[in-house]
Amino acid sequence: MKTVVIGGTGLVGTEIVKLLGQDHDVIAVGRTSGDLQVDIESKDSIKALFEKVGPVDAIVVAAGDGVMGRFDDESDHAYDLALKSKVMGQVNVVRVGHKYLKTGGSITLTSGSVAKNPMPNTAAIAAGVGAIDAFVATVALELEEEKRINAISLSLVKESAEKFGMDSSGCVPASDVSKHYQDCITGSFSGQVRPVKN
Secondary structure, eight states, rough: OOEEEETTSHHHHHHHHHTTTTTEEEEESSSSSSSEEETTTTTHHHHHHHHOSSSSSEEEEOOOOOOOOOOTTTTHHHHHHHHIIIIIIIIHHHHHHGGEEEEEEEEEEEEEEEGGOTTBHHHHHHHHHHHHHHHHHHHHOOOOOOEEEEEEEEEEBHHHHHHHTOOOTBBBOHHHHHHHHHHHHHOOOSSSEEEOOO
């Protein structure tokens, strides 16, 4: 199987590439590094990526930026970042990428637990991931040729919590998170937002 992992050089993306690389022909795509580069905020850049790669069996997006802060203190930039990168970046990967997806192929996006389990200082991020949840459920009804779309709803990953000096006891390691993406690729379900649980 040929699989494109956008965000394949990040913390979670690296683990996805490592796991899928055991059985797949994996192309790790980053903004400035990886096998190929893409700017997911640009449809032209996304199209150029898939023109280089050609038909694929699976697309994974483990990319998209966001910053934390109180809802009324957040800058316009913080909201723009969440909506342009986390939402429209992933939406555009689907809008362009599905045309290069083989019959029966899958797309897996990245959402976040704060869409369903709110926590302080995540309003901009929650707005973004909530939109992804709704997008996935709707697009699953419209995709043709047995193509599927799902999302993984991430919480704080263990390695990130440790990096920021936070309690990581309830967090899942990136290597375990990657298995949830693998399940979306190999499964038969569509339109689901699957939480990562410890």
